[in-house]
Amino acid sequence: MYNLLIGGAAGQGIETTAVILQKFLKNQGYHVLAIRDFMSRVRGGHNFTFLRFGKEPLYSHSNQLDGIIAFNEETIQLHNNELSEQGFILGDSQFVTADSRTIAVEMAVIGKELGNPRVTGSVAVGVVLKLFGIELKDTHKVLKEFIKEQYIDINEKALLKGYELVESRFLKEKTEPWDSIMLTGNQALSFGALAAGLKFYSAYPMSPSTTILEYLAGKSDETGIVVEQAEDEIAAINMAIGASFAGVPSMTGTSGGGFSLMVEALGLSGMAEIPLVVVDVQRPGPVTGLPTRTEQSDLKFVISASQGEFPRMVIALRNHTDAFYQTARAFALAEKYQIPVIVLSDQYLGDSYATVEAYDLAKVTRVDPLETADSKEGEYLRYRFTPDGISPRLIPGKTRNYVSADSDEHDERGFITEDAEIRNRMMDKRMGKLEQLKLELVEPEFFGAANFDTLLVGWGTTYGPILEAVQILNHENGGKYAALIFGDIFPLPQKLLREKALQAEKIINIEQNATGQLADLIREQTGITCNVSILKYDGRQISGEEIVQKLKGGN
Amino acid sequence: MSHDTFSTYTTAWCPGCGNFNILDCLKTALEELGKDPYEVLMVAGIGQAAKLPQYISANSFCGLHGRSLPAAVAAKIANEKLTVIVDTGDGDSYGEGGNHFLHNIRRNVNITHFVHDNQIYGLTKGQASPTSMEGMVTEVQVNGNTTTPLNPVLVAIAAGGGFVARAFSGRKEHLVSVMKQAIEYNGYALIDILQPCVSFNKINTFAYYNKRVYELAPDYDSSDKQTALITAMEFEEKIPIGVLYREERRSFHQKNPVLTSGIPLVDRAEHPDALNKILNEFR
Known part of the structure; x- marks a missing residue:
């Protein structure tokens, strides 16, 4: 198991360098865990990735480093005390450092010779791969995943150049072949939603949830789903509720600030019994807090958010496997109990990459609101009193019945009522759904x-x-x-x-x-x-x- | 008028309220267009006007105050076969929901937005609304309303609305005709429907509107934006009613590549190959 740190300023290509390196390591059969630590700025500052890899499953990062890949001198100054004695610092030969562990490479010069100074990251990748004794395989194919077509050749040359510059230094761990995938928590969550049958996603950009919106938007054409950037989070959640009412599995996602705007509509989902999945990728608050960093401080907020009392479920994601399967399960539970299900993630999981066993798509049940509907003609009661509190949900326009939804207290037909007895029975019906839900909770x-x-x-x-x-x-x-x-x-x-x-x-x-x-x-x-x-x-x-x-x- | 298809219900409105005529005209418009009530979805927020979906045989969604538009457009995105009509008030549409009003004009989903504009808050018993006139005294605006009224039709045209109309609940035939055009329009259609509030608005009464409204002349060119903007500004001695501005624009469904197939999203089958392809991208 090895720990690397790749650091520099925003805009220097740290992230691309890290993902390319990660992919080579994954392709060797290594387990990989890569954690992003970045500032809320587009250029400058100090950003870095902790990259851990090894032959056994990985659960956490470490500050005891085997290597530092420095894109600037600041990275060396900030992290050299975390480096082991046998560790290395890889940096450009221009950097001033007296550290004997330094491997100085004329990256800028190589870049200049190749005709593009922005290929230094690929030189570094080549050096690191060689240091760890990793054979170069499918180099072109790997680069193609992350680099624009016209820059692949030059980056490949840079990588090969870096590979030639050093000798192998670390023992290559013997890995067992396994069917691994590598992805971020937010990608895993998005994929879980797609597998569950998501057809409509509405959101307003907010770190660290934005990459869900971007990922799903990028997949909308090929998966046939609609992704809409809303004018605000209130619109985002009300849109998701409207689409779900009309029979389309829907989700909205945000972080704590956006969730604060959504709370009234969360109650609408509970009151009108409209299935809904809401993702809160937490970041430190209060208010704007630390936009690109991590925290678990929304728990008590989301379990009690919105006025009044209504049934809800909250699922916290523990890792990249949960992010897929539990998000998919959130859709099934929302549909079955006609409640809002909140998926709690955080920046740490959302932005970090991990290798996990490839997901088994057959394990995910696809949600289909039309399938569960009872389409018999006759007097249909949207909020019929039933022993388990779950009323048959029809989809408007799909049968010869009228479907209603109401945020006011309502009778079985969905009409406004102030009748005390009906009020009590409706409250008991809604809250009673939780008793059944409790029977299928997953123990810690x-x-x-x-x-x-x-x-x-x-x-x-x-x-x-x-x-x-x-x-x-x-x-x-x-x-x-x-x-x-x-x-x-x-x-x-x-x-x-x-x-x-x-x-x-x-x-x-x-x-x-x-x-x-x-x-x-x-x-x-x-x-x-x-x-x-x-x-x-x-x-x-x-x-x-x-x-x-x-x-x-x-x- | 009795309505066999869309039924008649007992309402909770004050006798003489403009809502009665609007509801009646809506049913007539839907019947004359031959709409199947099972494929109509009425959406509202909160307010006196927002009770309307309870008084018509159709699917109904009575959501949150100010938030009817996001729910309505998303329901239409989910199932384009639904005729989606938002029927709600001026406070709901222009006050609490002002941001959604602006941005759904831009989004241009094919829904119809009927705003019952009585220039006052009725449900909460008589405070100024976004369209209340300056100087109107209420229990909150004790020294007279000091806030400039919003001109919703002017805003809608300026924001790029493709179908912007004004009507009056007291001119029923005209209202039915404008409603039918709005429902048939392919895109977001707004009708700001002036109506009296007999309980709380003692200024903008039935007589007030009845004296001032005039129907746009047959040769009025609703495709001329400059004329439309100028006409939309008339709201003093004379108030023009009719389709102020109309322009054929590409609707949300025509612009979104996922929706151009014409198969409603709700009816789409899964794409199993797509999921396997994604899984392989992560390998």
Whole structure:
């Protein structure tokens, strides 16, 4: 397992260099995890990618670097203290550094000789591939994925030049062949939505959710879906609701600020019983906060957003596999229970790349609102009282029945009413759907030692870091740690939590927020109190090593 | 008038309200166009006018205050076979929903937008609306409304609206005729329908409008934008009613490559090959 850092200013091509390198590593059968750390600016500043690869599955990034690929001197100054003694710094020969670990390459000169100074990234890719003993295979094909046609040849030359400049230095790990795919969390989420039958996506651009809008827009023609950029987030969610009402599986996506604008309509989905999937790719707040960074601080907000009481479900994505399968499941649950389902992701997952086992499309059930509809003629009641609270949903225009939706309290036909008895029955009908939903909640994932005494709890994207931390700690201490990581988080699945809490001598809550929102939710719902919380809210994802350090530091 | 197809319901409106005529004209227009009520979707936000979908046999969507347009256009995008009509008030359309009003003119989805414009807030009992006249005294505008009224038809033409009309609830035959043209228009069609509010607007009464409105002359050229802009500005002693501006523009469905096939989105089958292709792109 190796850790690299590729850094420089925005606009220098760090991202392209990173993805090309990632692809070569993936093609070698390596597991790859690449985390983006970037500033909210288009040019300048300091951006970098943590790139980890190895023959075993990877769960977290590391600040203990084996190599730094520096596009500017600042990158070296900021990160050379994270570099191991045997590590390398790859940079242009013009950079001034006294560090003996430096491999200076005349990248700018090579670029000039080849006729384009912007090929330095490809020189660096060539150098790095050689250092790690990776054979060059399908070079042209890989470059073609990320570079414009007219620049492929020159970049290939640059890459080959870099490859010739150095000798192999690191041991090449022997990898097993596996059917891997590599993608970002936001791509995985988008793909999951498409697999579930998404036909309409409306959104207003907002980091870090914008790449969902861009990805789906890029796929709209070939998949036959409509993607519409709305005038604001209020329009985005009301459009998604309107399209869903008319029979088209729909989704909207945003970050916390946009979600704040959407909350009234979230209640409309609940009240009018119109299926809806809403994605919140979290970033640090409050308000504008840190636009390009990560946090898990919207949990308590999304579980209670909008006035009044209505059923909803919240699913937190833990990793790139969840991002696909759980987003697809969100559509099925929204359709089945006719409720809003909120998918909680964050910048860390949304922007990071990982290799995962190729998704099994056969495992995803495609949502079809027309199929579930009962199209019998006669007096149709959109909000008919049924034992499970789920009324038959027809699609307007598809049968000889009228379909209604109303944000006012309504009777079984969907007409406005203020009748006290009907009000009570309608509230009970809607809220009652949650009781059935609770029966199919997915319990949190448990891992670690069976005879643990310390139980770590977390939700969403701290999954990987906590998993790595538990592995390290149990390896060192002979198995005293275990963890429960929630994916389904509202309603809160309680069975496994109650069971494991009985065994735990100590429960430690780990979250990327300042107040310990999961610990609050657990206490509120179960009475179980976490002994202590490890909280991080600087906008940077916690790593497995950081968790280990904090746990050893007296927590 | 009895309406066999679109039915008659008991309403919660005040006797003498302009909404009655608008509802009656709407049913007549739909019947005369031979519309199948099962393929009509009435959409509204919140307000007195927004209760209209409850009083007509058709599919109905009564959503949030100000947000009827986004829901309506998306329903039309989902199923272009639906005749989608937004029937709602001036507060809903121009106040709370002002941003959606502007941008859906630009989006040009083939829906019809009938605004019941009584220049006052009725549901909340008599505060100034975006179209209330300056000086109007209400329980909120205690010293008289100091805010300049919005001219919705002028805004709509300026924003690029392809079908912009004004009508009056007291001229029923004329209203039916304009409504039919609006429903038949391929694109976003706006009718700002002046109507009295008998309970709260004591200035812009039936008599007030009846005295001022005049139908556009038969030789009025609705394709001339300059004339339309000037005519749209008339709102003092004389108020022109009719189709102020009309221009054939490409609708949302004609502009979006996914929708040009004519098969409603709701009826489309999956693209299994597309999913496998995407999976391979990540390999």
